[in-house]
Amino acid sequence: MRDISFKNERVKLDVLLANIAESIQLDNTRKERMESAYSAIETLLNEDESFFKDVDFEIYPQGSVKIGTTIKPMKDNEFDLDIVVQIVDFENSYDSEEIYNQLKRVLLSSRYKDKVVTKNRCIRIDYAGDFHMDILPGVQVYTDDKNKIVVPDKKLETWTPSNPRGYAEWFLDKSNKVIEPILEKAFSMEALEMEEFAKKKPLKRTVQLLKLYRDEYFKNDLENATSSIILTTIAGELYNSESSIYDSMENILNNIDLYINNNEAKIVNPVNPDENFTDKWIEEPNLKFHFIKFVQYAKELWMRLKEDNGVQTEITLKSLFSENAYQVGLESFDNFISKSEKIYEQDFTNLEQLATTSSPTHKPYMFDNE
Amino acid sequence: MNKKLKQDIEDLIKEFPSLDRKIVTPSGVFIYGKLQVKTPEDNIIWGNFDVKIYISNNYPRELPKIYDLSNITPKTTERHIGVNGGCCLAPPAEEFIILGHQYSLIDFINKLVIPFFATQILYNLGKGWHNGEYSHYGKGLLEYYSEKTSLKSKELVINLLNILTGKIKIGRNDDCFCGSNLKYKKCHLNIIDIFKFVPREVFVKDLIAINCL
Secondary structure (H helix, E strand, O other): OOOOOOOOHHHHHHHHHHHHHHHOOOOHHHHHHHHHHHHHHHHHHHOOOOHHHHOOEEEEEEHHHHHOOOOOOOOOOOEEEEEEEEEEOOOOOOOHHHHHHHHHHHHHOOOOHHHEEEOOOOEEEEEOOOEEEEEEEEEEOOOOOOOOEEEEEOOOOEEEEEOHHHHHHHHHHHHHOOOOOHHHHHHHHOOOOOOHHHOOOHHHHHHHHHHHHHHHHOOOOHHHOOOHHHHHHHHHHHOOOOOOHHHHHHHHHHHHHHHHHHOOOOOEEOOEEEEEOOHHHHHOHHHHHHHHHHHHHHHHHHHHOOOOOHHHHHHHHHHHHOHHHHHHHHHHHHHHHHHHHHHHHOOOHHHHHHHOOOOOOOOOOEOOOO | OOHHHHHHHHHHHHHOOOOOEEEEOOOEEEEEEEEEEEEOOOOEEEEEEEEEEEEEOOOOOOOOEEEEOOOOOOOOHHHOEOOOOEEOOOOHHHHHHHHOOOOOHHHHHHHHHHHHHHHHHHHHOOOOOOOOOOOEHHHHHHHHHHHHHOOOOHHHHHHHHHHHOOOOOOOOOOEOOOOOOOEHHHOHHHHHHOOOOOOHHHHHHHHHHHHOO
16 A cells, blocks of 8 residues: 555545444443452452462453453443463362362352352353453463463363463464554554554454444344354454454455365364364354354455445445444544544644755755665 | 764764664764654644664764654655665765754754654655655766756766866866856856865765766
């Protein structure tokens, strides 16, 4: 792309897409409350007088908050913060139920006791009306890799392998492979201070938009909705360092079919190949069928965005992301673009004066050996 | 490091505290830091450039070199900036003329570097080249000398450079080499005067480049 500025239509499209994603993500105030809650749980476990006092453990976040791909949950659902409590246990001293129960004990005897909900693998603390925190107890059993853990599965009454930290590292690594993100470049070229919406890299934005599209597409058909982990993993696997959100999404949509066909229609955890995210597709082939239609529709609509037509763009984006998300994103977009255009209307006389030197023959040229 | 270099660097860093890193090598000094383009009248900061400045031990006879390490400008021939950020501020002879006799590093920044960065910003904002531009390499040098001395042909410019390098001698009362029928002392002798503080090596180099055209 020759001229990367906010006057360029492709750059503007990315500004709009970034603003739509920014408007539907976890907001900063709530994120701060999550961080407080997280610290409080950490303190609680550190102060435990029995079990946790004697084990080597650490706490870390995982999931969409960790990798930066949060979106506003649908309807009355709440934002969700996932954390892991990882215990080191090379001697296999504990069984899976015990770890789970110890965590439950600490929480039930704390001020959170009325907010506790037990789930199959994790324990949930429900900060009603705000968000919930899912705490996953896990055990590190391999000495060589502190990311590989096993987690208790109550239904199966056993341990299952997991690798949430490895997954987050894998995804963030892919996201960081971006080459010259165009939004960052446009801010540099126009000597403007970078705004929040441009700070998140294209792959993360693509995943946010895929999830938003999924919520819109399956809004009346929730049972068939493709899970976020599948969308995130496909996007990460197919992402190829694209500099813009538009190109990243286009590349992913174009290559999903091939990817599915090459992998026996399985989407496995890239850091734990035994974990098959699409295992449900075997029991319920409908899910795969719906997923394929979901991708096809997105591909058609995404192509239309290439035609720089204001009306067409609006219709397409509303169909993909819902009228509401589009409007909110559009408002931020409009505010930013008019701000950026103001610099062109500025009075440049003073800058021109600075640029003028004492000599009429002072002009840049290019010499050889540099 | 010679005395003037040492003093000028001290003065430079005092004047521009954002140039905060200095590395001394056997051949010269590297200075790293930031330079801000700001218009004092309205306090607008137009850009903050990450820069590297190299000053050889032959300073001031050898010009300092400035490198733009920022993301504000593309590093292309078109923009007069090399891939490593090296900025071509002006034809070297012109740099000396603008800087004046016995220039300092502060002069270098204020008279050449800041205006260059300001023109780059104006170019980014769609305003074209504020001071105009010369073509690249030898062609640009030819354009420069032609414009500066009103000599219309490559041969005449080469003549001029031969005089400036001392290869050809011409007497005050001789006919001027430009073919004007005026005596040299009434014609190009005065124009050549403007180059009097430019080191001879500059003309030697420029002559080679123009000869290659």
